[in-house]
Amino acid sequence: MRALIKVLCALSLLLGVIYIGMKLPLESIPKTMADKAKKPIAEVNVVGEFTFLSKQDVQNIIASGIEDGFLKQELKTLKTRIESLAWVESVNIKRRWPDKLDVQVEEYKPIARWNNDGVITVYGNYIEVGDNSNLAYLPMLKGDESRSEEIVQIYVMLTRLLAEREIKIAEIEVNDANAWKVRLDGFYTIDLGKGNTLDKMKNFLVVYDSQLYGLGEKIAYVDVRYEKGVAVKWKQGNTNLVVAN
Template identity: 25%
Template sequence: MLDNLRVRSRAFPSEPPRRRGATSLEPERDRLGVLRAILASVPWLQVGLGALIVLLAALVPWGTGKVLEAMDQQILAIDVKGEFIGDSRVAIEREASRWLGKSYFATDLSEIKAELERRPWVASAAIRRVWPDRLVIDIREKKPLAYWNGGRLVSRTGELFAPANPEVAGRLPRLSGPDERVRDVIRMAQDLSGRLARHGLGFAGLSLEARGAWTLNLANGIEVVLGRDHVDERFERFLAVYEARLVSRSDEVKRIDARYTNGVAVQWKPAPAASEPNS
């Protein structure tokens, strides 16, 4: 009976012995395989090139800054160019001199430009660097078209400005009106002055009242009241009457009112007083 038991026990082989605390090695092998597969799939050449590009991109500004720092000089000279009527080269050079001694590269040219363009006569200022230590400033002045409301000027672009020396603009037409209507006044003045020139008459000025009435001044001193309505019609009526009846006596005429329907009203200059006979 014991023999039979031994035979039966051999028919069922025992499980291989296990070490205590030991774990299976299969999951660890799987993880290592996955890691190797991931590493093998990474394009290391492209990664290396990308890292190199990033590194160079970071180094270029640093290197450029070092080079510019080594090359930087102080601004030692400032040249001012332009044609001057209202402003002066000396005054602009004096204002720009505060940038002398500043860094050639670090100086903000837009700051200089903004500062100079605050001057009443300056329309634009262009500033450029000239290596190694010079700035060149090109100034373009405003071109006055007419005097405006007495003490100011209006430029050819319709900009109002108030320099301390408007009289240097010389002989110009005198325009007046509400500031917000300056462009309307300029357009009307250009139209009327062109039409006067075709009739041999000079244009001296034009005013627009707040309520919209126009008054024209001729170069010969005559004032022409055109009013608010039918301005073109009244202007043509004035021309017709002037050429037909008044041109020969223009030096006697002070004012012409063209606001009438069928004609004009003429105000004559006072007659010169007769000289007393010598006693």
């Protein structure tokens, strides 16, 4: 019996030591974490290629959105606030111990202007940016916003057709009657009319290769709304029908 009592006492003592050893750290952890959660954010690092977006605008919106400490700050809400800026495509925010935030910002990359207040991105997305006159080096696409996807698709296909001849598009305009006009960069406007836009451009290129190449400075306007050939209006002279051989 004495031996059993000694064993039980030893076991109780051992369990007590283990309990105390476990109890102290567990009690101290919540207090430490609470202190860290309340610790203010000391630094925010904003990185990315800022071509169209102002880095200062991003920093300002972050400053106005930080409301809690390092661990309590809601990153999802802060991310949503930054993504509300017009040129922001994506945002990634990470905590960096002990009191910093790293913010990675990706901009939309435009390939064309849309009317006077928007742009089309490399993925074909339309975004409204307000006045886009500072992007005058990009081609202009004009048309109803509801048809933006169709117009962009045809713009891309026309661009590929013309690229073989190192010709660039300066502007595409599609009116309410679905009539297309394409202005070539440094050259003239081509009236494609309604329907069969790609086929008509191919017909134009046949005439261009055979009879119009090198005459861009003399041409004012080209009308391809004909089955055979194109009508050419010269800057000095009359309009005549040019038929490809």
